[in-house]
Amino acid sequence: MSDSPTSSVTDQQLVRQVLAGNTAAFGQIVQRTEGLVTQLVFKMIRHPADxxxxxQEVYLKAFKNLAGFKFQAKLSTWVGQITYNTCLHYLEKKQLVLVDPAEPPPDDAAEEGRRSLPPLVAGSDYNPEAALFDNDLTAILGVAIEQLPPLYRTxxxxxxxxxxxxxxxxxxTSLPDGxxxxxxxxxxxxxxxxxxTRYQRQDL
Structure with missing residues (x-):
């Protein structure tokens, strides 16, 4: 199967096309970023109806402010930032917490030794039984992740x-790396x- 005609168009070209009056090109921007936007909205906003x-508000803001995009980051990152801030504004308006306010602020210096994080589910030599176990564990993880505060889920x-x-x-997120x-x-x-707490060790 051959690539679509727009698959080789760069983000910069798409932005310039939209700014030149080709509003249909904005649909390609939506296609390229909707996965990230969906993940952010679903993880930060619990109420499905909202x-x-x-x-929609995210993409209206992106379209309106596209001329201000300076290509200093990926287009998807820029749209992600708009999404995060829009969701954050929603949470603040609803007086919902992003993370447990009782937690002390992060100590970035404490992270010096943490170079990377291991995967949520460790890899293994797969066989049918192992695959079934991994699927079950993934489902369990999915349920548990949804119980975390919005920032952690995100x-x-x-x-x-x-x-x-x-x-x-x-x-x-406009948060420091640390x-x-x-x-x-x-x-x-x-x-x-x-x-x-929820499951016995032998059940995991």
């Missing part, structure tokens, strides 16, 4: 599912505690 309106999704770098996540790493560490620690 999600479509927020996603960071885990961006890092482990969208496979974004610390730098990209920092750009989207803070992103620290919150990810806390999220995984809390996730582990929840799993151990």
């Amino acid at each position: 999600r479509p309106d927020i996603a 960071l885990i999704s961006l890092y482990h599912q969208q496979e974004l770098s610390y730098e990209e996540i920092a750009q989207i 803070t992103v790493k620290n919150y990810l560490f806390r999220a995984r620690k809390l996730l582990k505690q929840q799993l151990l």
Whole structure:
């Protein structure tokens, strides 16, 4: 199957096409970013009825402010930043917390030794029984992740599912790299505690 005619068009070219009056090119921008936008909205906003309106607001803002995009980051990162800020504004308006306010602020210096995070589900030599186990564990993890505070859910999704770098996540959330790493560490620690509390070790 051959690539679509627009698959080789760069982000810069798409932006310039839209700014030149080709509004149809904005549809390609939507296609390239909707996965990230969906993940952010779904992880940060619990109320399903509000999600479509927020996603629509994100793309209205992106279209309106496209002339201000300076190509200093990926287009998807820029749209992700708009999405994050839009969701953050929603949470603040609803007086919902992004993360547990009782937690002390992150100590970025404590993250110096944490170079990377292991995968949520460790790899193995697959066989049918192992694959079934991994599927069950993935489902269990999915349920547990949804119980985390919005910021933790979001960071885990961006890092482990969208496979974004610390730098990209920092750009989207406007958090320092060290803070992103620290919150990810806390999220995984809390996730582990929840799993151990809810399930017997032999069930995992």
